[in-house]
Amino acid sequence: xxxxxxxxxxxxxxxxxxxxxxxxxxxxxxxxxxxxxxxxxxxxxxxxxxxxxxxxxxxxxxxxxxxxxxxxxxxxxxxxxxxxxxxxxxxxxxxxxxxxxxxxxxxxxxxxxxxxxxxxxxxxxxxxxxxxxxxxxxxxxxxxxxxxxxxxxxxxxxxxxxxxxxxxxxxxxxxxxxxxxxxxxxxxxxxxxxxxxxxxxxxxxxxxxxxxxxxxxxxxxxxxxxxxxxxxxxxxxxxxxxxxxxxxxxxxxxxxxxxxxxxxxxxxxxxxxxxxxxxxxxxxxxxxxxxxxxxxxxxxxxxxxxxxxxxxxxxxxxxxxxxx
Amino acid sequence: xxxxxxxxxxxxxxxxxxxxxxxxxxxxxxxxxxxxxxxxxxxxxxxxxxxxxxxxxxxxxxxxxxxxxxxxxxxxxxxxxxxxxxxxxxxxxxxxxxxxxxxxxxxxxxxxxxxxxxxxxxxxxxxxxxxxxxxxxxxxxxxxxxxxxxxxxxxxxxxxxxxxxxxxxxxxxxxxxxxxxxxxxxxxxxxxxxxxxxxxxxxxxxxxxxxxxxxxxxxxxxxxxxxxxxxxxxxxxxxxxxxxxxxxxxxxxxxxxxxxxxxxxxxxxxxxxxxxxxxxxxxxxxxxxxxxxxxxxxxxxxxxxxxxxxxxxxxxxxxxxxxxxxxxxxxxxxxxxxxxxxxxxxxxxxxxxx
Numbered sequence: 001x002x003x004x005x006x007x008x009x010x011x012x013x014x015x016x017x018x019x020x021x022x023x024x025x026x027x028x029x030x031x032x033x034x035x036x037x038x039x040x041x042x043x044x045x046x047x048x049x050x051x052x053x054x055x056x057x058x059x060x061x062x063x064x065x066x067x068x069x070x071x072x073x074x075x076x077x078x079x080x081x082x083x084x085x086x087x088x089x090x091x092x093x094x095x096x097x098x099x100x101x102x103x104x105x106x107x108x109x110x111x112x113x114x115x116x117x118x119x120x121x122x123x124x125x126x127x128x129x130x131x132x133x134x135x136x137x138x139x140x141x142x143x144x145x146x147x148x149x150x151x152x153x154x155x156x157x158x159x160x161x162x163x164x165x166x167x168x169x170x171x172x173x174x175x176x177x178x179x180x181x182x183x184x185x186x187x188x189x190x191x192x193x194x195x196x197x198x199x200x201x202x203x204x205x206x207x208x209x210x211x212x213x214x215x216x217x218x219x220x221x222x223x224x225x226x227x228x229x230x231x232x233x234x235x236x237x238x239x240x241x242x243x244x245x246x247x248x249x250x251x252x253x254x255x256x257x258x259x260x261x262x263x264x265x266x267x268x269x270x271x272x273x274x275x276x277x278x279x280x281x282x283x284x285x286x287x288x289x290x291x292x293x294x295x296x297x298x299x300x301x302x303x304x305x306x307x308x309x310x311x312x313x314x315x316x317x318x319x320x321x322x323x324x
Numbered sequence: 325x326x327x328x329x330x331x332x333x334x335x336x337x338x339x340x341x342x343x344x345x346x347x348x349x350x351x352x353x354x355x356x357x358x359x360x361x362x363x364x365x366x367x368x369x370x371x372x373x374x375x376x377x378x379x380x381x382x383x384x385x386x387x388x389x390x391x392x393x394x395x396x397x398x399x400x401x402x403x404x405x406x407x408x409x410x411x412x413x414x415x416x417x418x419x420x421x422x423x424x425x426x427x428x429x430x431x432x433x434x435x436x437x438x439x440x441x442x443x444x445x446x447x448x449x450x451x452x453x454x455x456x457x458x459x460x461x462x463x464x465x466x467x468x469x470x471x472x473x474x475x476x477x478x479x480x481x482x483x484x485x486x487x488x489x490x491x492x493x494x495x496x497x498x499x500x501x502x503x504x505x506x507x508x509x510x511x512x513x514x515x516x517x518x519x520x521x522x523x524x525x526x527x528x529x530x531x532x533x534x535x536x537x538x539x540x541x542x543x544x545x546x547x548x549x550x551x552x553x554x555x556x557x558x559x560x561x562x563x564x565x566x567x568x569x570x571x572x573x574x575x576x577x578x579x580x581x582x583x584x585x586x587x588x589x590x591x592x593x594x595x596x597x598x599x600x601x602x603x604x605x606x607x608x609x610x611x612x613x614x615x616x617x618x619x620x621x622x623x624x625x626x627x628x629x630x631x632x633x634x635x636x637x638x639x640x641x642x643x644x645x646x647x648x649x650x651x652x653x654x655x656x657x658x659x660x661x662x663x664x665x666x667x668x669x670x671x672x673x674x675x676x677x678x
Contacts, residue, residue: 044508045479158597159372188371189535190594193579197593215509218581241585259513261538262583263565268520269542271513275478 005032006177006209012069014055023279025051027234038203038210040224044276048233049213053179057094058086091122095170099182101162105154111165112150115172122173137168142198160191181213196222217260229253232277232287239313249315249323251292294319326398327359328496328529334392336378348602352378354553363527367534367544373601375553376533380499383531384416385409414444417490421502423482427474433485434470440492459488464518480511501533516542537580541565549573552601552609555628559635569637571616608640
């Protein structure tokens, strides 16, 4: 198949400006998202996974700015668009779902009114028709009794219901790309499972294209076709989900997989020594070298580049060949 | 041997006033009886609103229990006056979920660890610094960390400070309230290993409050699962995790994400949304969400039944009078319990659709 990817991110660099310094947050981030796939972006705090999403959608906070690269959505560079054009894209083509669903809904409006506003603004729907589509959307995300739910305010809904509502809002404009930033992190595990099932079903029934940002490798194992692993603002590894789980090539990915507590045998956990680096003091060259057990002189001096380890599997480590 | 901590029928009710004449009671915890021997960890597991943190606070008497008893090494502490309690605080310490929130931002972390030392008169004034450095060493921090402010440390280091502060008084019991859930995975592993080492070295008893069964399986010796204020299942860790009796425990275990993309897991999903803990019914509180619920479940009170020695569950199916007869022979191990009632086979539940 040779269809062009839906989204192509090229050499994306973002920095945050503070009164005392300019802090690089993203360092030459490059990846594609194909139509109909679920791409996971995995990393710990400060890895740049959320900033990547905010850079792509041009929703960076005031202190942040993209200083280089391209974001091609269906071949159009989003970074070159005006705010007005971008608003249209965000409403109609790209939607986002955030971690804390209740904080992302307007607390002063019944959720049904918020939903109607979206339908009016982006699809020009009014009255009966808007209501009919609202009911369909709620059914799609598994919210029972839509007439009652639509009259509720966000604080009257449980966390799981709020997140379903957020997903309904995100789908309301019929987007071709959904970006979900830690959509299940704030939820209890039984509710998390319901939301994962919902996203699976939406993908099967509607061919949803999804970028899923998470720190939870279990959620990745449940949902993702491909995975990008980020560390301190760089992509350190990228590949099909199975490859990443079965044949990880980057020491950080290996460490993450070994750090997962599991139900079962009672050994001690491997973990990764040291701390997740702070933005203000990102290690030079390979950002992972202070915590890496394969670290050698070259890792301090020269930044590794993403190399292809096998088709579709890229890794950024000087010693990936030695890691099995 | 007397357990370090025991609670008997612990209950905490928060009265709510919604109108002039209408009263409602939020039952945060009810009929909670637990016991932790020296050197062991009991994990209280449950989701938001299950009452697990309330139990932790009642144990430390940061909240006054409405009813029931808390015993420290066999001595009741529920009736003690504040002054008597103060002396006992040495034995009872707590580590909180959010390490930054629980450290005073204006104090150097060394001072925060020194505070319990001089409050309880543990170290002579001149010896405090060296004692703090020793404690820092125990939790994997260096002497150069002593003079830092909390925000100058990473999340994992902050949590190490929290642990050092809890250890300063050489307590017998430490209540750990979700101590790793705010941390990154790679750092969480370090803290789990640290807690395991400290427990082995000092024979500490831990009351470990968590929603994460995987972390629980690494730290706990025994597990009590809570749902809406009640213990619904309790027993040795591996027993409960490998052979859960209660539908809620089964759902919790089966809701956890798979570990590998090719793993296929048998799933038992809870229906609907969590129920409110305000004026809960006398019968089983899981009824509205339970995929196995049958009419009897909302007709009789659900009691915690000891199914095999040391292993109890609060599900009508395990109450003898509602089974078809007694267990013969009486099971001695969890593995001998036959859970073969046809209703226990759930309908395959995909994502609930209206």
